[in-house]
Amino acid sequence: MTLFSELGLDRTSMKSIERMGFEEASPIQAQTIPLALEGKDIIGQAQTGTGKTAAFGIPLIENIDLQDDNVQGIVIAPTRELAIQVSEELFKLGYGKRTRVMAVYGGQDIDRQIRALKKKPHIIVGTPGRLLDHIKRKNIKLGNVHTVVLDEADEMLNMGFIEDIESILSNVPGERQTLLFSATMPEPIRKIAERFMKDPTLVRVKAKEMTVSLIDQYYVELRENEKFDTLARLLDIQTPELAIVFGRTKRRVDELSSALNVRGYSAEGIHGDLSQAKRLSVLKKFKEGNIDVLVATDVAARGLDISGVTHVYNFDIPQDPESYVHRIGRTGRAGKHGEAITFVTPRERGQLAAVEHTTKKRMEKMKTPTLTEALEGQQKAVTERIVNTVENEDLSLYLGQAEEMLQKYSAADLVAAALKSLTKEPDATPIKLTDEAPAPMKRGGYNKSGSNGRQRNGRGPSTGRKDYSGAKRRDSRKPSGSSNRSNNSNNSNNSYNKREKLNK
Ligand SMILES: Nc1ncnc2c1ncn2[C@@H]1O[C@H](COP(=O)(O)OP(=O)(O)OP(=O)(O)O)[C@@H](O)[C@H]1O
Numbered sequence: 001m002t003l004f005s006e007l008g009l010d011r012t013s014m015k016s017i018e019r020m021g022f023e024e025a026s027p028i029q030a031q032t033i034p035l036a037l038e039g040k041d042i043i044g045q046a047q048t049g050t051g052k053t054a055a056f057g058i059p060l061i062e063n064i065d066l067q068d069d070n071v072q073g074i075v076i077a078p079t080r081e082l083a084i085q086v087s088e089e090l091f092k093l094g095y096g097k098r099t100r101v102m103a104v105y106g107g108q109d110i111d112r113q114i115r116a117l118k119k120k121p122h123i124i125v126g127t128p129g130r131l132l133d134h135i136k137r138k139n140i141k142l143g144n145v146h147t148v149v150l151d152e153a154d155e156m157l158n159m160g161f162i163e164d165i166e167s168i169l170s171n172v173p174g175e176r177q178t179l180l181f182s183a184t185m186p187e188p189i190r191k192i193a194e195r196f197m198k199d200p201t202l203v204r205v206k207a208k209e210m211t212v213s214l215i216d217q218y219y220v221e222l223r224e225n226e227k228f229d230t231l232a233r234l235l236d237i238q239t240p241e242l243a244i245v246f247g248r249t250k251r252r253v254d255e256l257s258s259a260l261n262v263r264g265y266s267a268e269g270i271h272g273d274l275s276q277a278k279r280l281s282v283l284k285k286f287k288e289g290n291i292d293v294l295v296a297t298d299v300a301a302r303g304l305d306i307s308g309v310t311h312v313y314n315f316d317i318p319q320d321p322e323s324y325v326h327r328i329g330r331t332g333r334a335g336k337h338g339e340a341i342t343f344v345t346p347r348e349r350g351q352l353a354a355v356e357h358t359t360k361k362r363m364e365k366m367k368t369p370t371l372t373e374a375l376e377g378q379q380k381a382v383t384e385r386i387v388n389t390v391e392n393e394d395l396s397l398y399l400g401q402a403e404e405m406l407q408k409y410s411a412a413d414l415v416a417a418a419l420k421s422l423t424k425e426p427d428a429t430p431i432k433l434t435d436e437a438p439a440p441m442k443r444g445g446y447n448k449s450g451s452n453g454r455q456r457n458g459r460g461p462s463t464g465r466k467d468y469s470g471a472k473r474r475d476s477r478k479p480s481g482s483s484n485r486s487n488n489s490n491n492s493n494n495s496y497n498k499r500e501k502l503n504k
């Protein structure tokens with residue numbers, strides 16, 4: 001156990017950390033903060049939700065010279081939402097010191113960002129495309145940057161982003177400190193990473209499995225056309241506080257969120273074709289609990305830290321094991337418990353095995369829930385609410401009416417009626433979702449000889465593009481809405497070589 005007070009931090013940092021309610025440093029923090037303070041380049045790998053943001057954020061803030069009005073640190077993140085979240089966490093960590101932090105990301109008015117840049121931020125957090133845009137327009141000068149952080153580094157160095165990252169880094173002085181963090185770091189990506197670094201120290205928090213042990217992991221084997229009813233029943237039985245449902249494509253996310261609403265669930269979707277304002281408003285509603293279910297593409301898979309997410313459902317099995325690790329990592333964060341349930345069609349058994357092989361963790365098989373179990377689940381939830389009300393709330397205003405009803409009906413009938421009227425009975429409104437092709441089979445993630453979906457199933461090209469926002473270059477390459485399947489998809493190509501070719 002390491003206390004923050006043992007890490008030799010500045011008084012102002014300690015003040016911020018205390019204000020955030022952190023007491024002990026997490027293992028990745030305890031191991032990387034001292035090294036980062038010494039100025040070392042670091043590749044930091046630790047499980048999802050274990051505090052990697054503060055692991056790079058604390059030393060980054062410590063090294064900021066408040067007297068210097070130049071940009072001194074940049075943090076690059078793969079999605080807009082993550083860039084915003086990281087900038088907020090850095091703002092809190094730098095609060096005691098009054099560090100100026102700003103986020104720049106696509107989809108927000110660039111003039112507004114230019115005006116904000118005039119306030120001379122010490123640290124800029126951005127998505128690659130928008131950061132580069134500002135650099136090219138000379139809105140941001142990186143000549144005084146001494147620290148560069150790539151959050152979700154493996155994703156950032158994946159082929160969809162590497163050119164942007166290279167261009168950004170070419171604007172930063174060579175004698176910088178470079179910090180790379182992620183929960184996953186496939187070997188070939190690590191090799192690329194080392195090209196950008198000086199004698200990096202690899203800090204890997206030892207864990208038996210790549211996923212967090214606090215997440216119970218299950219899979220359900222089913223046919224494509226059974227997925228929706230199964231999801232609905234699971235939501236009824238498991239009654240998540242907040243749930244994220246991951247779908248393979250934008251179309252799937254749209255259809256799923258509409259279908260969930262038809263069946264009476266409060267759900268909204270998030271993916272890269274929505275306006276940024278919409279994306280942010282959906283996320284805000286979800287964080288505030290105004291919607292219960294967030295349906296998402298992999299745009300929400302990485303880094304997002306939303307408290308109260310108790311369940312993650314992989315409606316479609318992810319296309320690479322890394323994506324699985326990050327998706328399910330949206331629950332079970334900061335010591336909390338979570339559940340992850342992955343739907344697997346018979347043709348995707350190989351995918352399941354690949355995920356289990358990478359994570360070194362077996363998922364437990366869960367049988368398809370029945371309608372009766374769904375009803376029981378809902379009844380149980382209502383019963384718990386009633387018992388909680390009886391035990392903890394003031395009922396005096398209701399007792400008169402209750403006594404009156406008891407004159408006429410039996411207590412059991414009345415309680416049963418209360419249960420019935422409060423229980424959401426499973427709704428069987430028919431739902432038709434457009435079929436999605438099963439995830440292409442691949443072997444071992446980033447192997448160079450791995451096949452991609454195109455070769456195997458001949459269902460059209462796998463673009464290797466992600467449903468991400470930041471990179472304008474890629475957005476403009478194919479107009480959204482042109483209707484081949486892969487254009488809708490957020491396929492992440494397993495084969496790192498293929499991806500490179502397809503993106504060039
Ligand atoms: N030392 C600490 N004590 C208590 N809570 C902490 C500590 N460090 C970080 N946290 C909190 O834990 C949560 C997860 O942290 P963070 O988002 O940095 O995880 P991460 O390792 O980056 O995960 P991911 O791989 O998903 O990006 C956040 O809410 C953060 O504020």
Ligand SMILES: [Mg+2]
Binds near residue numbers: 303
């Ligand atoms: Mg993170």
